[in-house]
Amino acid sequence: MKKYILVFLIVLGTIALSGCVEKTPACNDNESRIDGVCVVNRTEFETKLYNTANLDNVTIEWVVTLGEETSTSILKFDGQKSSVQAGNHTEFYETDGTTTYRYFQTENGYERETVQLSGSTQPSFYENLKETDFTLMENRYLLNYGTYNDILCFVKSYDSKATFSNFELSVETYITQIKFDILVGDLVYKLTLNYSNHNQTTVEVPTYA
């Protein structure tokens, strides 16, 4: 009986001790272990794209040309507050805890309403692009011919029949400009997105009625 108890204790101890042995999780091929964490391998260029996509403080000017018509929209992101000046009106968004408010213009001034935002997040349409996807030409990164699902998914969120072309980037510390065309049937929307005021954008929501 003692032998059985001894063997049982040895087995238990072995199992217990084996649990203390450090096991190294496997990283994917495109990842490296940094401080015990698998981190995607990125070139300096790709890091800039990733960092831009994860900025929560930036101003983006969207210039859209459709034939002879042009619209300019200003998108500002400042953490929990954002604004979009598009068309003839400006809207604001503010998140307080789990509640997000939308401020919108009326003839009586601004009014506020609660909005339900999607719980899921979507990757930016450019953050997973690789440096090898581009051809560098005079400081402009021209996207090579190929299939880029994130971009395609983005343009199809406008119109399920939309495609894109002529995608190019300009990059400094962050992306400074993205240009591309969205094609929907015979319509060609020429987009220029100018990024500025990285980490220096301020949004103040308006007083409301």
Added chain:
Amino acid sequence: MRNPFWKKSLLLLIITLFTFTLVQPYRVNAALRIYQKSRDTQYVEGVRHIKIAAEIDFNGTISEQVINYAGINIKNNPHIKVVVADNYKVNGFGMSTVPQQIWNIHQKFPNVQVIAGVNGDFYNMSNGIPVSPYVRNYEVIFQGTTWARTLVGFKDNGDVVFGKPTFSGYEVMVFDQDGSLKLNPIKVNAFNRLPANDNEVTAFFTEHASEINSGAQKLIVHGLDIKSDGSGSRYFSKGTFGSITNEVISVQENQFILMGSKLFAEGFIESTDTIVVQQRMSGIFEGVRDAIGGWEILVKNGVPETTFTQGASYQFRAPRTAVGIKNDGTVFFVTVDGRNMPLGMDGVTAYEMAEIMAYFEADHAINLDGGGSTTMAILNGEDYDIVNTPSDGNLRSNANGVFFVKGNLPQTLPPVPYPDNREILNTPSNLFIQNSGVLTFNAVDHATRYEVWINGTTKIDTTTNSVALKLPIGTYDIQVRAYGNHDTHKQSLYSEALTFTVYSNDMLNFIDFIRAYTQTQHNNNQSN
């Protein structure tokens, strides 16, 4: 013939014929017969255009004529106005063709469209100065070298006046920045000399070559338009406040100088005012917006003139232009071509022209310049057709013309008292344009109407603080101004401009997409 029945019948026929021969009707317009070979009628924006090719018989004299008529009842069609036009240079006169005058109307009044028009007054062919008085948009551009000829004047309410011009003398008229005349205008006693006493006001122009040798106050006006025929006695001048000086000065180019203590009452002339020196029309012509002269009355009280003794080469066949008015409010222009007999354009004498104007039922008509000047233009799509055949073989440059226009001519505000102590209305605020294009703004106390200005040129009148703009694709600056009872309240300032862009539906869809993208990004930022 032995049959008594035939004898009686023959006798009855002879008696009947004899009776017709002896008995004259009470009144027969037997002087003119028009035997039309062709007649085309069309309507352009309500203006009736008739073109007639005809053989006319005037007291037994047969001639071939081509006649053009353009007319409309402007009382029943208040959207149609009659205006005069020229293409005078600033600080002078000049000559221009009818199409050039049409172009100039469109430059000055972008909200109107010329429908039809003809050449105007007789003029000095070396400089374009008209012979008779000439009033353009309330400005007495020229007082005329003679007042003996007949003038036709057009008032803003559609009234047409007709007769010899009369004047009450030159005045200094001061208009505030909104174009309101400050009451009351000041009489100008003389030109190019010092005031004789404290009650006199005088004006100096460049014809006064020497210095104005006086230490009294002088108002120097920067000329916007100074017109002189060189006589030293006939002027039109308009300018902006320059400066006031007591120094001895001389008149410089593009300026005129006013003297007289009445001018310098505090606040009467301010730096934002416009100052006009012009003749004041009186009698039936007081308040005319436009007036143009002619030579020889053709029809008076519905009766064609039969006696001509003076001018317009009345006894000779020539191309002729005339303007006629009917008591029902119809105004019409007529041209008759001439000097082109192979094409059946013999031209008419003044006697025949008078009968033609009576044929078109004129109650009054005057003869305008003719000969090679005779021109009629009619709108055709985007362009203008010269519907007659000018006898020079090309368009002659003349002094001025008279035209039917469609649209809103600029309205002047009523005069304002001096000093102006009326309450100023608050400025409209909180301009907002819904996606549907409806503009709203805060109502202003005591306002009775509002003017919505689009790009500073197009005006929409409204009595409420909400108006649908209905604009085509483009970007616009919108401003609003409030008006109240003119006697008690001065109009407000213009509101701050609101920039508004009208987009296509395809662009609007994309703008919605940008808003949705912003929401998504905002959501992503909260999850980071």
